[in-house]
Amino acid sequence: MKTFLFLIILSVSLFSKVDINLSHTKIKNGTTFAVILQSDQFLSQAPNVIFKNKTYQMFTINGSTKKYRVFLPVDYYSKKQKENVQVRYLLNGKLNKNNFAIDIIDGNYKKNEIIKVAKGKVTLSNKEYKKVYSNVYSKITLYDLTLNSSFSDPMQSKITSAFGNARIYNGTTKSYHTGTDYRAKVGTNIYASNNGVVALVMDRFYLGKVVYIDHGRGAYSYYSHMSDFLVKKGQVVKKGEVIGKSGKTGRITGPHLHYAFRLYNITVDPLQ
Numbered sequence: 001m002k003t004f005l006f007l008i009i010l011s012v013s014l015f016s017k018v019d020i021n022l023s024h025t026k027i028k029n030g031t032t033f034a035v036i037l038q039s040d041q042f043l044s045q046a047p048n049v050i051f052k053n054k055t056y057q058m059f060t061i062n063g064s065t066k067k068y069r070v071f072l073p074v075d076y077y078s079k080k081q082k083e084n085v086q087v088r089y090l091l092n093g094k095l096n097k098n099n100f101a102i103d104i105i106d107g108n109y110k111k112n113e114i115i116k117v118a119k120g121k122v123t124l125s126n127k128e129y130k131k132v133y134s135n136v137y138s139k140i141t142l143y144d145l146t147l148n149s150s151f152s153d154p155m156q157s158k159i160t161s162a163f164g165n166a167r168i169y170n171g172t173t174k175s176y177h178t179g180t181d182y183r184a185k186v187g188t189n190i191y192a193s194n195n196g197v198v199a200l201v202m203d204r205f206y207l208g209k210v211v212y213i214d215h216g217r218g219a220y221s222y223y224s225h226m227s228d229f230l231v232k233k234g235q236v237v238k239k240g241e242v243i244g245k246s247g248k249t250g251r252i253t254g255p256h257l258h259y260a261f262r263l264y265n266i267t268v269d270p271l272q
């Protein structure tokens with residue numbers, strides 16, 4: 001009888017199936033990709049993904065312990081080269097490591113976007129730099145605060161500048177455009193792009209008056225250059241709820257909404 005049971009268990013593990021899929025194998029710098037794992041057996045532990053020397057925990061999809069997913073960010077400054085994605089999962093007490101090769105490719109962003117701003121707004125002051133903003137983005141809420149909802153636009157308006165443009169401020173290349181700009185006169189409603197919790201409400205050097213929303217699992221959206229805040233830190237917000245009014249605060253050439261996104265503390269294209 002014991003041998004018989006052992007054989008059954010052995011045969012289950014021999015034929016147990018784990019499917020791992022990547023949403024993309026060619027990934028543009030500054031964008032996001034997903035790793036999805038589906039098993040025909042329940043997994044006792046959440047699988048991990050190792051990508052560019054960082055370990056990311058995978059999360060269950062709809063609470064199932066057979067289906068997991070994680071969204072991974074590719075930094076804008078990533079080298080255009082092959083990278084390895086390693087998925088690690090425990091099955092029947094054995095640690096499995098599956099490797100996938102991906103290509104980081106050029107996002108072909110606009111090269112020279114010339115911006116003229118007030119002299120004092122070209123470089124960040126030390127005082128501002130010392131404030132620890134990264135503490136906000138570094139916090140990873142383990143729950144999906146979007147409640148499995150997809151993202152929507154923060155307003156319906158013309159996009160005046162896309163994510164990723166290389167920018168020249170007053171004649172010097174300083175950085176790239178870290179978000180998407182929407183044309184918006186002062187006082188236009190700004191809507192939460194998804195469900196979440198307000199993580200920060202603050203007046204910053206570049207971004208001006210800004211609201212950060214934590215969507216869980218390392219994902220944050222933020223909304224800059226506001227004239228008025230309509231939410232407070234810690235407040236639960238619903239997708240489509242008005243969180244503030246657009247304005248012209250911070251480093252800006254004219255009133256607009258700068259909408260941006262961070263995933264595991266890495267800036268990615270918010271519209272993707």
Ligand SMILES: [Zn+2]
Binds near residue numbers: 178179180257258259
């Ligand atoms: Zn912008």
